[in-house]
Amino acid sequence: MQQSQGLLRQRDVCHRAENSSLIDFSHNDYLGLANSIELTQALFDGATTYGVGSKASPLVSGYSAAHVDLEQQLCRLTGHQAAMLFCSGYSANSALMSTLFTQADTVIADKLVHASIIDGIQHSGAKLVRFLHNDLSSAERLLAKHPNSVLVTESVFSMDGDKAPLAELSLLCKQHNALMIVDDAHGFATSRDFEATSRVADVQVVTFGKALGCQGAAVLAKQSVINYLVANARHYIYSTALSPANAYVAHSAIKLVQQQPERITRLHDNIHLFKELAQQSQLPLIASLSAIQPVIVGGNEQTLSLANMLAKLGFKVGAIRSPTVPKGSERLRITLSASHQPQQIHQLVSALKKLMIDCSGEKV
Structure with a gap:
């Protein structure tokens, strides 16, 4: 029943970004620190010491x-x-x-x-x-x-x-x-x-x-x-x-x-760029000034389908469905990071615009 309604929660194996063909816009690593050389070394040093x-x-x-x-x-x-x-x-x-x-x-x-x-x-x-x-x-x-x-x-x-x-x-x-x-x-x-x-x-x-x-x-x-x-x-x-x-x-x-305060600067630059491009493409955004940029789709199956199509094009995004969010407000939860390159954001918005046009049969 859950699977037929697009509600079944399942685990997917996540691969390191450098070993994956997907550009990840689903994680909460807002400053791009999780895979940084500095924190990798810190983990080694911490484990060696403690x-x-x-x-x-x-x-x-x-x-x-x-x-x-x-x-x-x-x-x-x-x-x-x-x-x-x-x-x-x-x-x-x-x-x-x-x-x-x-x-x-x-x-x-x-x-x-x-x-x-x-x-x-x-x-x-x-x-x-x-x-x-x-x-x-x-x-x-x-x-x-x-x-x-x-x-x-x-x-x-x-x-x-x-x-x-x-x-x-x-x-x-x-x-x-x-x-x-x-x-x-x-x-x-x-x-x-x-x-x-x-x-x-x-x-x-x-x-x-x-x-x-x-x-x-x-x-x-x-x-x-x-x-x-x-x-x-x-x-x-x-x-x-x-x-x-x-x-x-x-x-x-x-x-x-x-x-490295420039990481915060890059994050906010990327947020601004995404919002600007999404508004130009008339994507149905929820008003947000943070790294979390939800694109409303509506419907569990439609949201999951759109996320899967984006994955085939090389982009990983979160498909947030009801009851996590109210019915009718199901969305793609796009999260931005200081590690994203401007070109990747341009590519994501372009792909998302095309898919939403194709799915709706008319311009978003």
Whole structure:
């Protein structure tokens, strides 16, 4: 049934870019660091120094100097008092939500927050209420109805690629004595202003598997919040710690971004070029200024078919289908990277325009 409806999820073997004929526009490696020589060497150096595994949970013997160095670096970078590391963004969000909240709490969340946030809140037993996506009036109504609560949003939304009005939401939270938690997975390290989110967020979640090109995540907050999480977050207490080698790589990735700011410049140049070409070709884009550029197709089968046709032409893109996104808004999720060449972006837009014309029988 799932396969006939274009809903079956399957795994595909991903090959390194240099060994593949496909130009990859599906990954979240926004700064092109995942295959960089510098991080490859950092992984070797980290494994040589600390070993390849942490061997235990952080509260037993799995918390090393590599973890401490990364946490302190993140705090210096963002201005938060303390940090704690997780193996993935999903576990960080889930642990944060399920540990901080109880049945006595109300959590106000943007309608489009990540599944890990929703799962964590539901596991906590807290009351979950949702405001309309990026709608300040809707958020204000719920904050007024539930003062002294918590508001949760993302900085850059993973499916639509649009950005939350963080400054405005923060002001509303202050007016209603509410805390603000920001999942900064897709925003962190894509701007030279590393303190932009921390200036407005009481708690910030960052991941290393997007712009930093490696693995892991961190929760950043006041020392008291981190102390509570360390003592009570079951994900943290009962899981083997992030490997010290990966912590060392993340530390190196942050230094590399600071040393090579031209990577961020190239990323934003590529975003601008794609948007300009797509608009000229009248492709049905969702408004986004981030590296995530969704092209609306509509229909699971149509979206999957178009992604497969693009693959035959040499381009790998994400086919995002319902129920991940609302029915009727199925889309190709095109993600841009500093590693993409302008010629490749021109070729992608040209191929996409032709295919959409051929599929619709008329000009897009």
